Amino acid sequence: DIQMTQSPSSLSASVGDRVTITCRASQTIGTSLSWYQQKLEKAPKVLISAASNLHNGVPSRFSGSGSGTYFTLTISSLQPEDFATYSCLQTYTAPWTFGQGTKVE
């Protein structure tokens, strides 16, 4: 199974800050990686697919990059509604696996 390791597990930030979350895969996954935002254990919402493609309707302050085993999600200027938990997901091969999540508080 491919393990996805996210860091940090939590971070403290302020409105206007630039925030970067990383996700490392235990083996190469190309760009088969997506990022999700979740608030209070409600249904997650997709932000980024294929490592860097912004999903429809997602603000442009969110961006994703990376390939192979190293990926990042960046929020260029944190807004009040961005305080949430962010998770990565690899769909390169089954079993699909999530990172453990990063709580932005």
Add this chain to the structure above:
Amino acid sequence: QVQLQESGPGLLKPSATLSLTCNVSTVSMTGNYWSWIRQPAGKGLEWLGRIFPTGTTDYNPSLKSRVTMSIAIYKHQFSLTLKSVTAADTAVYFCARASPGKIGYYFDSWGRGTLVTVSS
């Protein structure tokens, strides 16, 4: 906009079998994978498995032989069965649609989730 809705019992006794159904409001279920994902309180998301409209399945090996998924495209439903549940299976269970992206798949639609508690 496709909508998904989970249904099933909220409370189960240990060793029982959990059965959940996801109703999908879409004209067609073809071309997508349909998955179950769960989340214990305060923990991360765990992918349980996926099913294609042809009936092809892949499961999380951590569930070993306890999990089965099925699909009824003419009823716009897919289901999860988890045998021999324990307290460790207590979680919010989500159903979700995985759509093909430029590369790989991603979950673009989710149900609201249903809390399943295993307790005697």
